[in-house]
Amino acid sequence: MKIGVVFILLFLTINVFAQKKIGKDIGIWEVQKGEIITDSQYNNTLGSQYWTFINELLPHDLMEEYVQRFRIYTDGEEGDLGGMTPMNESNKDWQLEIDIADLKLEETDQKKMVDDQHTLIHEFGHLLTLNITQVEPTNDEYQDDTKGYLTSEGYARKDSYLQAFVSQFWPDEILFQWDKIDQMKNQKKKEKRLFDFYLDAPKSFVTDYAAESPEEDIAESWTYFVLDEIKSENTIKEQKVAFFYNYPELIQYRDEIRTKLKYIPKDYLMSFRVKYED
Numbered sequence: 001m002k003i004g005v006v007f008i009l010l011f012l013t014i015n016v017f018a019q020k021k022i023g024k025d026i027g028i029w030e031v032q033k034g035e036i037i038t039d040s041q042y043n044n045t046l047g048s049q050y051w052t053f054i055n056e057l058l059p060h061d062l063m064e065e066y067v068q069r070f071r072i073y074t075d076g077e078e079g080d081l082g083g084m085t086p087m088n089e090s091n092k093d094w095q096l097e098i099d100i101a102d103l104k105l106e107e108t109d110q111k112k113m114v115d116d117q118h119t120l121i122h123e124f125g126h127l128l129t130l131n132i133t134q135v136e137p138t139n140d141e142y143q144d145d146t147k148g149y150l151t152s153e154g155y156a157r158k159d160s161y162l163q164a165f166v167s168q169f170w171p172d173e174i175l176f177q178w179d180k181i182d183q184m185k186n187q188k189k190k191e192k193r194l195f196d197f198y199l200d201a202p203k204s205f206v207t208d209y210a211a212e213s214p215e216e217d218i219a220e221s222w223t224y225f226v227l228d229e230i231k232s233e234n235t236i237k238e239q240k241v242a243f244f245y246n247y248p249e250l251i252q253y254r255d256e257i258r259t260k261l262k263y264i265p266k267d268y269l270m271s272f273r274v275k276y277e278d
C-alpha cells in the first residue's frame with residue numbers, strides 16, 4: 001500500500017469577520033453578557049445545552065465581555081472543529097462556533113473528551129490573544145515592521161502576549177519563510193508546504209497545526225499550557241508552553257480551567273503524534 005502524506009487540517013479557524021461560512025447551520029444565537037438569547041428559530045434547547053457545556057469549562061469574564069454570537073453547525077466529523085472569529089473590525093465583538101458532529105455533549109470516549117477540551121481551550125486562546133486589548137485594528141494591508149506583528153485583526157500591541165511570543169519564537173528568517181508560504185494562492189500546495197514547514201522543525205511546534213501561523217501557534221501552545229505539566233524546557237515547543245508562566249493572570253486562567261476539566265491527559269505534549277492519511 002502506498003502511503004501518501006496528507007496534511008490533515010483540523011481547522012480551528014479565525015476567519016476574518018466570519019465572512020466565509022463553514023458547514024451547515026444548526027443554530028445561531030445572540031449572546032448578551034454571557035447569556036444566549038433563546039428566542040431564535042432554531043433548536044433553542046440544544047443551543048442552551050451547548051452554551052452551558054462550553055461555559056462550564058471556559059472562564060466567564062472574557063466570554064461575557066466579547067462573545068456576542070454563538071453558532072452551532074456541522075461539516076461532518078473532523079474537517080473544521082470550531083472557530084472564534086471577530087464579527088467586525090473593532091475586535092470587541094466575537095462569534096464562537098462549534099461543530100456538533102465533532103463535539104458531542106454525551107461523549108464518553110476519553111480521547112474524544114480530551115479533543116473537545118482542546119478545541120474549546122484553543123478557541124478561548126484566540127479570544128485571549130486577539131481581543132482589542134491585545135491587537136490594535138488597522139487598515140494596513142502589509143506589515144509595517146515598526147508597528148509590530150500584523151495579524152488579520154490588526155497589529156499585536158507592544159505589550160501583548162502575541163508580540164512577546166513572536167519576538168521570542170518567530171525570528172525574522174522564520175517569519176519570512178512562513179510568510180512566503182502563507183501568500184501562496186493554491187490552497188493544496190500551501191497546506192503541503194505548511195506541513196513541510198512543520199516537519200522541518202517538529203520540536204519547535206506543539207502540533208503540526210501550530211505551524212499554520214503565529215496566531216495558531218500561540219493558541220495551540222496556550223492549550224498545552226492549560227492541559228499539560230511541563231517538566232523541562234529543552235525544546236522550543238516546551239519553551240512555548242512555558243512562555244505563559246510569565247503571566248500571573250494566565251496562570252490563574254489555567255488553574256481555573258483545570259479545576260473544571262473532566263479529564264486531565266497525561267504527558268499530553270509528549271503524546272502528540274502527527275496524523276497521516278493512507
Ligand SMILES: [Zn+2]
Nearest residue numbers: 012013014219
Ligand atoms: Zn485556531
